[in-house]
Amino acid sequence: MEKIQILVLCSHEEILQTIVRLINNNEKWNATGTADAERAIGLFHQHTFDLVLLGSGINGKDEKKLRRIFTYQNPEIRIIEHFGGGSGLLSNEIEAALSDNAQGNVNVIDDPFKK
Amino acid sequence: MWSEICDYKYLFMANTVLHKAATRGHANHGWLDSYHSFSFANYYNPERIHFGALRVLNDDTVSEGKGFGKHPHDNMEIISIPLQGDLQHEDSMGNVAVIKNGDIQAMSAGTGIFHSEFNKNKNEPVKFLQIWIFPNKKNVAPRYSQVTLNVEDRHNKLQQVLSPDAGDGGVWIHQDAWFYLGRFDKDFSVDYDLNKKTNGVYVFVLHGDVTVDGQSLNNRDGFGIWDTDKISIKADSQDAEVLLMEVPMNI
Numbered sequence: 001m002e003k004i005q006i007l008v009l010c011s012h013e014e015i016l017q018t019i020v021r022l023i024n025n026n027e028k029w030n031a032t033g034t035a036d037a038e039r040a041i042g043l044f045h046q047h048t049f050d051l052v053l054l055g056s057g058i059n060g061k062d063e064k065k066l067r068r069i070f071t072y073q074n075p076e077i078r079i080i081e082h083f084g085g086g087s088g089l090l091s092n093e094i095e096a097a098l099s100d101n102a103q104g105n106v107n108v109i110d111d112p113f114k115k
Numbered sequence: 116m117w118s119e120i121c122d123y124k125y126l127f128m129a130n131t132v133l134h135k136a137a138t139r140g141h142a143n144h145g146w147l148d149s150y151h152s153f154s155f156a157n158y159y160n161p162e163r164i165h166f167g168a169l170r171v172l173n174d175d176t177v178s179e180g181k182g183f184g185k186h187p188h189d190n191m192e193i194i195s196i197p198l199q200g201d202l203q204h205e206d207s208m209g210n211v212a213v214i215k216n217g218d219i220q221a222m223s224a225g226t227g228i229f230h231s232e233f234n235k236n237k238n239e240p241v242k243f244l245q246i247w248i249f250p251n252k253k254n255v256a257p258r259y260s261q262v263t264l265n266v267e268d269r270h271n272k273l274q275q276v277l278s279p280d281a282g283d284g285g286v287w288i289h290q291d292a293w294f295y296l297g298r299f300d301k302d303f304s305v306d307y308d309l310n311k312k313t314n315g316v317y318v319f320v321l322h323g324d325v326t327v328d329g330q331s332l333n334n335r336d337g338f339g340i341w342d343t344d345k346i347s348i349k350a351d352s353q354d355a356e357v358l359l360m361e362v363p364m365n366i
Contacts, residue, residue: 012227015187056189056227057254083191083249084224088156089170095159 003030004098005048009040009066010055010082019055019082022090029094037062041069051097052079129328129343134163136320136335139174146181150174152319152337166317166339167364168290171247174335176240177202182233188224192248192288194277195220195232196296196358198321200241206230210259214243217266219276219294221286225255244319244358249366250289260286266298273297273305273359295359299325299350306347307359315341315364318348323355 006023008031010016016033023031032047034040037058044052052070054063070077080097083089140151140158151158152172153165164170170191177183182203195202201215206222207229214220222228234241262285268274276285277294285294293310309316317339318325320332326349327338340346341364348357 010189012187012189014229015189015227018187056225059254081190083170084188084247087186087188087191089247091156092154092159092164096161096164099161 001028003028004050004094006031006051006053006094007040007043007047007049008033008053008055008082009035009037009058011035011057012055015055019053019090023053023094026091037066040066044070044073049074049077051094052077053094054079054081129346130341131328131330132166132339133330134337134339136333136337139335139337146178147183148176150335165249165366166362167315167341168249168251168292168362168366169246169317169360170249171245172317172319172337173245174242175245176242177232177234178240180234180237183231185229185231187227187229188222189227190250190253191224192250192290192292193222193224194244194246194248194286194288194294195222196244196246196276198242198244200239200243201235202241202243203233203235204230206259208257208259212259212261214261218261218263219286220259220261221277221288222260223250223255223258223289225250225253225257228257246360248288248290248292248362251291251363252289255289262286264296269296269298271297271299271303271305273307291363293359293361295361296321296356297348297359298322298354298356299348301350301353301355304347304349306345308345309343309361311361311363312344313363313365314361315339316346317360317362318346319358319360321356321358323350323352325350325352325355325357 020031020033023029078097142149153163197214201213204212273295279291281287318327320336325332328346
């Protein structure tokens with residue numbers, strides 16, 4: 001069975017490592033992590049991802065740019081924000097996003113800061 | 116006259132959601148017995164993800180001497196309310212503190228912190244509520260605060276324990292949220308006026324029985340109300356205790 005490929009971007013190195021480790025604890029998921037926005041764009045060009053997970057430390061300008069680039073390259077890509085830094089919310093957020101992908105729905109909490 | 120045939124309250128009906136205590140998620144790890152009002156860890160219920168900005172309400176009991184080891188958080192306002200026993204907190208900002216009943220702890224995780232929480236005592240469990248609120252501003256500088264409140268000041272009144280304003284009562288967080296605690300004599304009643312019209316209120320019963328806007332609630336029930344500017348609370352048992360959490364519904 002092919003694993004769900006998840007690209008994780010988080011500028012806090014220790015938290016990034018925690019998130020990647022927790023995701024990879026699930027045998028159905030595989031996480032690729034980076035703390036650098038430009039490297040995230042490069043990885044997205046080189047590999048196929050099912051989900052992009054944005055952690056802490058990404059400024060609003062970079063986030064808009066990333067969302068635009070990722071969506072342009074793959075209009076179906078699911079981009080979610082992770083809150084809590086590898087906490088009890090992580091699995092929930094991924095499950096919800098994958099479920100919404102399957103149903104073709106829009107997740108209302110994918111960007112809690114949007115106006 | 117229109118005003119005579121149409122009651123105002125029927126034109127502007129509040130929305131509500133009821134979470135009975137027994138329907139909460141539950142995880143017993145031995146050292147940790149936790150009830151989740153909203154989806155958390157292995158408990159996933161798409162109908163119970165959040166109530167506006169309120170994302171996590173965990174009702175935790177940690178065994179003697181046990182606790183949560185060092186773990187990270189980011190971009191979340193984290194509030195701990197001890198109900199019984201002593202909870203020791205240590206974090207990557209250098210804070211070491213013990214909180215107990217009467218204290219309120221708030222932490223803005225912002226760009227990222229690591230912390231641990233342990234039951235300081237070897238002879239009794241610690242019981243506390245862990246509450247996570249989505250912040251209204253991302254990537255803020257991490258921050259820790261705690262206050263000690265006089266629990267007598269919540270007898271037959273609502274004692275403010277949290278707000279968005281550093282100069283106001285209780286702790287403050289990066290969100291337009293207000294929390295109150297109250298302990299009521301039987302048949303005592305009080306109205307609560309929301310601070311913001313676009314907010315909702317989630318009432319969590321800490322002890323006893325209460326009626327909120329006509330809805331009977333028992334120990335550990337949760338009741339969310341929005342699209343209203345006022346709620347009424349009545350104690351149906353002696354020493355009924357409630358936690359009111361007013362939070363933005365649009366996040």
